[in-house]
Amino acid sequence: MARDSRDQQLIELKDTVKELNTTIRNLNALIEAANKREEEHLLKEQEHIEREKVLQEQIDYLTKKLFGKSSEKRDEFEGQLNLFNEAETLKAEPDPEEQEFTTVEKHTRKKKSKMADKFANLPVQDVILDVPENERFCDVCGTPLERIGKEFLRREIEFIKPSIKIIDYYSVSYGCPKCKINAEVPHIVRGRDGQAHMLHGMASAGTVAWVMYQKYVSSLPLYRQEKDFKMYGAEICRGTIANWIINNAEEFFKPMCNYFQRRLVDGIYAMADELCKALHNSSYGKCYVM
DSSP states (O other), X not given: OHHHHHHHHHHHHHHHHHHHHHHHHHHHHHHHHHHHHHHHHHHHHHHHHHHHHHHHHHHHHHHHHHHSOSSSOOOOBTTBOOSSOHHHHHHSSOOGGGOEEEEOSSSEEEEXXXXXXXXXXXXXXXXXXXXXXXXXXXXXTOOBOOOOOOOOOOOOOOOOOOOOOOOOOOOOEEEOHHHHHSSSSOOEEEOOOOOOSOSSSSOOHHHHHHHHHHHHTSOOOHHHHHXXXXXXXXXXXXXXXXXXXXXXXXXXXXXXXHHXXXXXXXXXXXXXXXXXXXXXXXXXXXXXXX
């Protein structure tokens, strides 16, 4: 009886082992299928990345061809923008303003400009490095030394930054002392002031010219000019600077525009349809369009 029970347990254990082996084989098959799917997914992702990289390179190349500068030589590295090497790039390039050409019979040769020609229009300030008075004696015999000449050491270019100052104008009055006592109306003479460059505001003509130059020649926005004024010690907002520009433009350019308008209106022909409509509605007569 006991032997039959052991045989039955062995049979059940063999069945259990068989089922476990089947389960293991199924799990291994699932793992292999999952690994295969993952490899296929990684391969597709890598192909997608390579395709995007090729497309981005094509876009960069076409963008550079379309919008880039083709006449300038620049040192560029793959994937890196040249933002800080402007000085290094321009160092080896000759200055076009410093080049002069001497025409020879068969070719053109560049002539090197001299140092004196480069800075001919700049003021020159001499700095004398003199010997202190207490050292102008001979170390051997104590005799006072005599000046025998001076030697050129070096030349420097110094940039003097802009500065702001306030100018107050006062008119001085003069009165006649005799007329003050004898005459009914005293005689008084005051210092005359030239007409101001604008009717409103404190900006001088030079200040307005400077902000206009910065805005329209140097392309410096008004908010950056506001920061510059603050750095120089003046709290001037960008709205005030804008009013300076607008008011002066109207004061100086409006008479010129009116003059040209009068000349156009006096003529027979006009080159713009909208001007012709305005002339038809005016009292200047018929207008013909070219």
